Amino acid sequence: MEWAFSGPVVEWRGPAPYLFVAIPEGDSDDIREAARDVVYWGQVPVIATIGRTEFTTALFPRDGRYLLPVKVAVQRAEGVGEGDIVQVAMRVVRR
Numbered sequence: 001m002e003w004a005f006s007g008p009v010v011e012w013r014g015p016a017p018y019l020f021v022a023i024p025e026g027d028s029d030d031i032r033e034a035a036r037d038v039v040y041w042g043q044v045p046v047i048a049t050i051g052r053t054e055f056t057t058a059l060f061p062r063d064g065r066y067l068l069p070v071k072v073a074v075q076r077a078e079g080v081g082e083g084d085i086v087q088v089a090m091r092v093v094r095r
Contacts, residue, residue, distance in 0.1 A: 001030070001034050001091065001092065002089065002090065002091045003023075003027050003091070004087070004088065004089045004090075005024050005027055005087075005088055006086060006088065007021045007022055007023075007024070007085065007086065007088070008021070008022075008083060008084065008086075009021055009070055009080055009081060009082055009083065009084045009086060010022065010082065011082050012067065019070045019075060019080075019081070019082060020060070020067040020068055020070060021067070021068045021070060022066075022067055022068075023059065023065055023066040023067070023068060024065075025065055028064070028065040028066045031044060031059065031066055031092065034092055035092045038092060038093065038094060042060075043058035043059060043060060044058060044059040044066065044092060045057075045058050045092065045093040046058065046068070046090050046093055047090070047091055047093055048068055048088055048090040049088070049089040049090070050070065050074055050078050050080065050086050050087070050088055051077070051078040051080075051086075052077075052078070053073075053074050053077045053078055055071055055074050056093065057069050057071065068088060
């Protein structure tokens with residue numbers, strides 16, 4: 001199953017600042033259901049594409065939704081930063 005959505009790049013501060021795109025609520029519900037057999041420690045492994053850059057990562061659960069981490073390499077390759085609106089294509093990784 002694949003998802004496509006757009007959203008703003010936001011910062012979430014943990015031990016260090018990280019940039020994320022929040023998955024829309026309805027899509028988060030669909031992902032939660034579709035990924036039941038691949039979730040580990042609450043995270044869902046995915047392959048995502050922003051612009052022309054495809055990358056692997058894991059979604060983080062947060063406040064009933066998932067957050068897609070935007071790796072520094074993706075930020076640099078696509079010239080995106082906090083506050084930018086990005087288009088995302090994404091699919092769950094099945095092992």
